Amino acid sequence: MAEFEALLEIADDHLILGHRISEWCGHAPMLEEDLALPNMGLDLIGTARTLYDHAGKLEGKGRSEDDLAYLRDEREYRNCLLVERPNEDFAHTMLRQFYFAAFMRPYWLAALDSTDETVRGVAGKAEKEMAYHIRHAGEWVIRMGDGTDESAARMRDAVEALHIYVDELFDSSDAAQEAEAAGVLPLRDALRTTWDRTVAEVFAEALLAQPEAAYAQRGGRQGIHNETLGHLLAEMQVVHRAHPGARW
Amino acid sequence: MTVCWQGSAEAAWEAAAAVPDPEVPCVTVAELGILRWVRVDNGVAVAGVTPTYSGCPAVLAIELAVEAALRDAGFEARIERLLSPPWTTDWISEDGREKLREYGIAPPEKSSGSIRSLFGEVTVPCPKCASTDTEKLSEFGSTACKAHYRCRACAEPFDYFKCI
Secondary structure (H helix, E strand, O other), X not given: OHHHHHHHHHHHHHHHHHHHXXXXXXXXXXXXXXXXXXXXXXXXXXXXXXXXXXXXXXXXXXXXXXXXXXXXXXXXXXXXXXXXXXXXXXXXXXXXXXXXXXXXXXXXXXXXXXXXXXXXXXXXXHHHHHHHHHHHHHHHHHHHHOOOHXXXXXXXXXXXXXXXXXXXXHOOOHHHHHHHHOOOOOOOHHHHHHHHHHHHHHHHHHOOOOOOOOXXXXXXXXXXXXXXXXXXXXXXXXXXXXXXXXXX | OOOOOHHHHHHHHHHXXXXXXXXXXXXXHHHHOOEXXXXXXXXXXXXXXXXXXXXOOOHHXXXXXXXXXHHHOOOEEEEEEOOOOOOOHHHOOHHHHHHHHHHOEEOOOOOOOOHXXXXXXXXXXXXXXXXXXXXXXXXXXXXXXXXXXXXXXXXXXXXXXXXX
């Protein structure tokens, strides 16, 4: 069951962040971004679907990707807190995306050696997509950080707001540790150096300083979430729950 | 018992291979390299299809279209979705690349393995006038697999099939 639970954590990260950035659709500050953000959301949700499908089969209780996405409540969601943070402004959104992609790219690269064939398959696609996300979001972090007084102030606010959620990315739950020991998933802790270097390079160009985290906010992997996740799930799940079994 | 005589497998391949891509209809799913293989087991044609991007919304439409084409050709049909090895733009055939260019979409640079093309540090010639004086307008174009460019020579905007 450890592999099921560990896969669910990653699938939840991707679904929740994918849904979050889809909220920009029709609201982005320019047409190019209105295309880019839902496209990145599609990458994330596509990855989530494959992981849910695989996790459901491993669990063996007949739960489909839809059951896992739409019929679990807040406390059953295992995503890290970073991905559920609200969009706030464009600086928060792009920094969150950059932090996540900077973690997931080396994660999927390491997962190319997984003992699980589906994980290897997902990793092969996702590492390339994450390279795009790093570049796209990273360019925005630089443009805003080294931009106008207003954009730089907003990016500094985003750094201030989000840095307490970074450490949780590198935590492995009990289930994840089991899956890591079995060679199914990569060691999260080992990715810190790569993440630090990616962020340091972009921050140097963006004229941003990386603050020392006074403390780290954790809890997502235990199902302890910020109240914002409940609102997201309500919107995401309402149609499925209001019309159970509906097809079109 | 497996019945698999040459004629039927070829007929099944031809039927499936002729299906146009729903988002880039100038090329077929075979030319894009999305259709990996078709085999016939006991009269059931099984087609191996691989998605381009994780979240490509056209995957289901492609699978349904391939299945329908096989049925029209007289086969019972089934689709197998293949994740591994991951699709790469290197699988687009030479014919496919030429058709993309004629259609106004700049084909992907070979080869996807190079970090330069992955990070977009490539020159993309204009599919209309062949000038290399082009600029990227947006990393993400009308579909997940394309970026948006503009030609400075002929002033035409165009799509570039991203290299992955």
